[in-house]
Amino acid sequence: xxxxxxxxxxxxxxxxxxxxxxxxxxxxxxxxxxxxxxxxxxxxxxxxxxxxxxxxxxxxxxxxxxxxxxxxxxxxxxxxxxx
Numbered sequence: 669x670x671x672x673x674x675x676x677x678x679x680x681x682x683x684x685x686x687x688x689x690x691x692x693x694x695x696x697x698x699x700x701x702x703x704x705x706x707x708x709x710x711x712x713x714x715x716x717x718x719x720x721x722x723x724x725x726x727x728x729x730x731x732x733x734x735x736x737x738x739x740x741x742x743x744x745x746x747x748x749x750x751x
Contacts, residue, residue, distance in 0.1 A: 672708035672732055677715060677723060689726040700729055708732040710745075717741055 675681045682689035699709050710732035713720050720736040724745055733751055734743045742751040 670707060672701065672710070674710055674732075674735065677711060677713045677720070681711070682723070683706070685727055691723065693724040696727060696729075703731050710734055711736075712739075714738045717743060721745065 678689070681691055681695060683692055684690050686698070702709055708731055710730040711720060711724065711728065712735035715736055717736055720734055721743070724730050730745050734745055735741070736743060743749070744751055
C-alpha cells in the first residue's frame, strides 16, 4: 500500500519569516528519501498557485498534486495543469 504525506508550508515545512522562509536541508533530504522509496509527497496550503509553486520550483520535490487556496485549487505540478 502506497502512502502519501501532505504538509502545510508556513509554520510547518518552512522555517523563518514569511518573506525569508526556507526549507531546512534535512527536510529536503528526508522528502527525497521518502519519494525514492516509492511513496508520495506534496503540499496543502492556503497559499495561491503562484506563491505555492515557488517553493516546489526551488526547494521541495513533489510527486502528487498540490492542494492550494485552502482546497480551492488542485494542481498537477508534473503536468503543469489545474485538476
